[in-house]
Amino acid sequence: MFPEEVDSQTEDSALHGGRVRSFKHERGNWATYVYLPYHPEEEFRELLEELLSAARAHGVLLTPQEEFHLSVSQTVVLRHHWIQPFTQSLRAGLLHCKRFVCSAGRLRVYCNAERTRTFLGMEVCTGHAQLLELVQAVDRTMTEFRLDTFYKDPSFHVSLAWCVGDVTEQMKECIQELQSLVDDHEEGPFLLRLDCTELRCRTGNKTFRFPLEPEHLT
Template structure:
């Protein structure tokens, strides 16, 4: 991760971070974090990429992970997603959940190398994601037009900012079954914002010849569970939209081995205890992100007309 040097506002506090003991760093964060406002979304995008250390797929550089989409020179890996930076208070129950699972797994010999998405190797909190696309790739001449098309689709959709809540804990595999993810399931929000954003994302990526997410059959038939859509969407914009509410999730940990029955049983028991606190979390959704290569574009959801103002702001 690239770092930016900032001049110190106090010469007396010019001690290098690496020279401070971990306990001092933790205490300093605890003393100040609760008083600081959250950083703007675009700040985190400055550090959304890591330095390339190899020109080929080398799983040893990524904890054993293998590249899902082979790298092709001239193609830009692309991902559409919603980003969530949990607050300090929200990180506590999430961290506790993963720590409890890993501790109990080690006792029964079933941990299987569970790794957290919550904290980086340096101890920094990491953002979590709700995916709205599969890993896809665009040629150089397509990527600009694709982002423009997505921005227009979101702007004209009428999908307003909304909140989502957590519904449960589960394990899911990626498409290739090379990794398994510990995920937080999501409740269907008011006005069906997640299904609508997925529907728009799928429509745009398919217009550019890319595969849709969570569906392998035409959008106007059945969903990924084999059931007919449970809700009709009369608007032309939402024609053919499926109810894929059961598919949305936030990954909080991962492993390279398929969870065995003992791990699944243990996960279910831990979820019963920990979800009592997690189900109170309200996640505000106000934008989605398009990451093409290392360039992140924030696409805000259109907001309602401000109170006290007319349609044209007068």
């Protein structure tokens, strides 16, 4: 009934680089978040290698993300029997949300609430208003299921890489050098472009897709 792709994801924490869960895993509880996917081009991957190398020279060993996306929800816990009504509610709420393009180019350092992981991210500079509209639609479903809504003043971003622990201070020492790699990239400043044509919801090992409505030319 719902288009989805099934990813085989292991629950062995030893295979996740020592990352710490922000909530206890229990049978029947599914970690769930809503996001826009980013499909990187070769230019982005080359820049990312330069950024990781520069950070490494400052003693910060970052691991690149396995996949890249922009979150429009927090990670919440769904019971298995909530998945179908939850995704139905999301689909209905997103029915009239239109496609758009957003871009990012400013590096920022993020740390999770538990201070167990630090991220290097690229913050959105255009498309903020459209992203807020998506958040409002997603938040309505979260509220319906009594789950946490998104942050009040969100810093929309695509996470590029991460490391275990809180290395915010070390990252701040080299962030300007990393930003210069972005700004002076080959033929000019690199701008990450996100074609927002569909929203996705990852819950456990399932991915649900919600195509956004094309803009109609008048």
